[in-house]
Amino acid sequence: MNELENKNVLICVTGGIATFKIVEVASRLKKLGANVRVVMTKAATEFVSPRTFQEITRNTVAVEMFKDAADFNVAHITLANFADVVLIAPATANFLAKAAHGIADDLLTTTILATVAPLIVAPSMNTNMFENPATQENLKILANRGVKIIEPATGELACGISGKGRLPEPEDICEEIVKFFAAKKDLRGKKILVTAGGTVEPIDPVRYIGNRSSGRMGYEVARAARNHGAEVILISGRSDLEPPANVKFVRVETAEQMRLSILDEYSAVDAVVMTAAVSDYRVKHFSTQKIKKSAQSIILELVKNPDILKELGNLKKSQILVGFAAETENVINYARGKLVEKNLDFIVANDVSAEGAGFSVDTNIISIIYRDGKMENFPKMTKAELAEKIIHRLTNFLDARFSGQ
Numbered sequence: 001m002n003e004l005e006n007k008n009v010l011i012c013v014t015g016g017i018a019t020f021k022i023v024e025v026a027s028r029l030k031k032l033g034a035n036v037r038v039v040m041t042k043a044a045t046e047f048v049s050p051r052t053f054q055e056i057t058r059n060t061v062a063v064e065m066f067k068d069a070a071d072f073n074v075a076h077i078t079l080a081n082f083a084d085v086v087l088i089a090p091a092t093a094n095f096l097a098k099a100a101h102g103i104a105d106d107l108l109t110t111t112i113l114a115t116v117a118p119l120i121v122a123p124s125m126n127t128n129m130f131e132n133p134a135t136q137e138n139l140k141i142l143a144n145r146g147v148k149i150i151e152p153a154t155g156e157l158a159c160g161i162s163g164k165g166r167l168p169e170p171e172d173i174c175e176e177i178v179k180f181f182a183a184k185k186d187l188r189g190k191k192i193l194v195t196a197g198g199t200v201e202p203i204d205p206v207r208y209i210g211n212r213s214s215g216r217m218g219y220e221v222a223r224a225a226r227n228h229g230a231e232v233i234l235i236s237g238r239s240d241l242e243p244p245a246n247v248k249f250v251r252v253e254t255a256e257q258m259r260l261s262i263l264d265e266y267s268a269v270d271a272v273v274m275t276a277a278v279s280d281y282r283v284k285h286f287s288t289q290k291i292k293k294s295a296q297s298i299i300l301e302l303v304k305n306p307d308i309l310k311e312l313g314n315l316k317k318s319q320i321l322v323g324f325a326a327e328t329e330n331v332i333n334y335a336r337g338k339l340v341e342k343n344l345d346f347i348v349a350n351d352v353s354a355e356g357a358g359f360s361v362d363t364n365i366i367s368i369i370y371r372d373g374k375m376e377n378f379p380k381m382t383k384a385e386l387a388e389k390i391i392h393r394l395t396n397f398l399d400a401r402f403s404g405q
């Protein structure tokens with residue numbers, strides 16, 4: 001069977017020198033069995049005639065809001081509903097800006113706003129335009145909403161300079177579409193709770209005990225779980241990151257607030273992934289006034305915070321529990337101890353003193369340790385890549401639980 005049989009792909013073509021490559025994209029997608037419709041901006045029609053796409057797709061090509069779509073009732077809604085996935089290629093800087101900010105001033109951008117189908121965007125433009133902070137910000141906004149961005153290639157550009165901004169080759173773009181349909185939504189119907197970031201324990205109105213967690217590891221785990229189709233609750237301590245779109249987001253400050261928010265959800269979730277760096281101690285007496293600088297030294301009395309994960313381990317029914325262990329020595333032994341003590345299904349150990357691992361960096365180096373003593377070691381990877389690995393392992397546990405193993 002053709003890989004894209006019965007799949008509906010809406011291609012949105014904006015005006016750029018690479019527009020001609022999309023003719024081949026449309027042709028390849030058709031050959032793979034997809035139903036393809038094309039929407040073009042007026043600028044795109046300066047590069048390729050709508051008739052070309054019409055011949056290839058055997059469908060009317062829509063360009064203008066109230067004109068070309070004679071066979072559609074309300075063109076943008078019909079097109080928006082048609083799509084299983086929307087490919088925007090080439091995507092100009094202007095398109096990215098409009099999409100990021102919800103501007104809908106032509107048929108193409110109105111369709112994008114009206115669709116609930118996932119978006120795959122292939123930017124293509126001059127290097128300076130691509131690297132401009134405005135474009136980068138817009139890409140970030142879109143990526144955070146779950147839009148898949150196909151990175152432009154580096155090479156000779158139409159403007160004569162060499163750099164990043166080339167539209168990838170048609171086969172690579174088609175590969176992304178095939179990958180999209182092949183990607184398993186294996187967590188559909190599952191509810192996953194993820195914690196992230198560091199908790200903050202106030203000392204007085206201006207000071208606190210905190211830690212260096214950026215939230216990255218946890219936000220990537222939440223994003224990966226969402227991408228696999230799970231309903232995700234992200235409970236986050238302090239972090240400057242924008243939460244991933246389409247997850248239920250709960251902001252907390254202290255360990256106790258995090259504990260209460262988790263307990264609120266715990267009975268209804270299938271799994272918890274606890275990446276948050278929870279403060280082990282808080283001050284015994286919070287000072288309602290700023291502590292004045294007078295004595296040469298002061299003593300803050302600290303009391304233990306509740307161990308949230310241990311409590312979850314005690315209350316556990318059918319939930320899969322995944323913990324993290326942030327260690328600087330004896331990493332695997334300490335992690336094994338926590339795995340058992342907190343009644344976890346598996347634990348992710350990271351040596352937070354290693355270069356490129358742990359707090360506040362984009363990468364991590366982890367080992368996953370299981371109850372039966374098995375262990376998997378991963379080389380340095382981005383936190384996004386590792387989040388995929390963790391979610392994959394978690395999915396295996398959930399599958400085993402549901403199949404009664």
Ligand code: PMT
Binds near residue numbers: 323
């Ligand atoms: O946020 P980033 O900058 O991306 O950094 C990622 C990270 C280093 C924070 C992450 O990879 C990590 O290691 N998270 C766990 C941090 C931690 O608190 O580890 P721990 O070994 O102290 O705790 C073990 C487990 O118990 C953790 O899952 C923790 O969430 C949990 N815990 C700890 C203390 C406590 N009072 N309650 C808990 O539930």
